Amino acid sequence: MRDTVQKREILTFLRAKRQHYSAAQIYDAVRTKVPNLSLGTVYRNLGHLLEDGEIISVETSDKCVYYDGFIQDHAHFVCDGCKNIFDFPLKMDIASEVLDAGFSVESEKVVYYGKCKNCRDARI
Amino acid sequence: MRDTVQKREILTFLRAKRQHYSAAQIYDAVRTKVPNLSLGTVYRNLGHLLEDGEIISVETSDKCVYYDGFIQDHAHFVCDGCKNIFDFPLKMDIASEVLDAGFSVESEKVVYYGKCKNCRDARI
DNA sequence: ATATGTGCAAACTGTTTGCACACGA
């Protein structure tokens, strides 16, 4: 896997803040650094980075995938109100039945849905 | 919410087996009962059923959503090899930090990724 | 030098929607 400006800037952007971005948001942001970046390139790089485990993805009920440069195990909370995604620690044991069944677990995703404090208080 | 043949057959189909189906698979299957069913109707009904909590959805890394008529809390295991989705018990405490933060959790989704026993043995 | 990445645009795929008609209550 070759080292290109595009890939480097995408990864730098995703690592800069502990937030979660769609491909389109990444495209818009990174284009300020790499003006004629194309969306196809964003998708291709996100694919590579996912495969290499340099980023993770969050599938919400939303129609698009969100990407996360913070790759330590953690759970996500998706707010029904403001649609923000929050990180939370993950203290979870893989159900022993999975291992008993002879399955090998490579990764796990935990997503909570509900209302964050702000939206709950504001009744959004 | 009105009681229609289409809705009833979709729900019956999803409840018949403890499996997970895409909208297209549901469409194909239910069309044997309701010959001129349309895919739009399938999507509209899946939307209603989800809202009413009569079914749940599983977002895998796949591009389409899978629907599940078994709605007791449980985790899903998505096999990288055969792409099958398996059910497992969910024994998980919501991270206390979520509640401490004043967030209200309405639902949670836990998905494991890896290889099921067959695919692991067969090295698929 | 050469294989891999890029930009661009077109293609693809799952999903949504507007409309006229059908049907459940």
Next chain:
DNA sequence: TCGTGTGCAAACAGTTTGCACATAT
């Protein structure tokens, strides 16, 4: 009857891909 659901087809949005060119190694 009247409001909601349906079938159909077209529209949509996110994502993928083929191609010719560029670039990292």
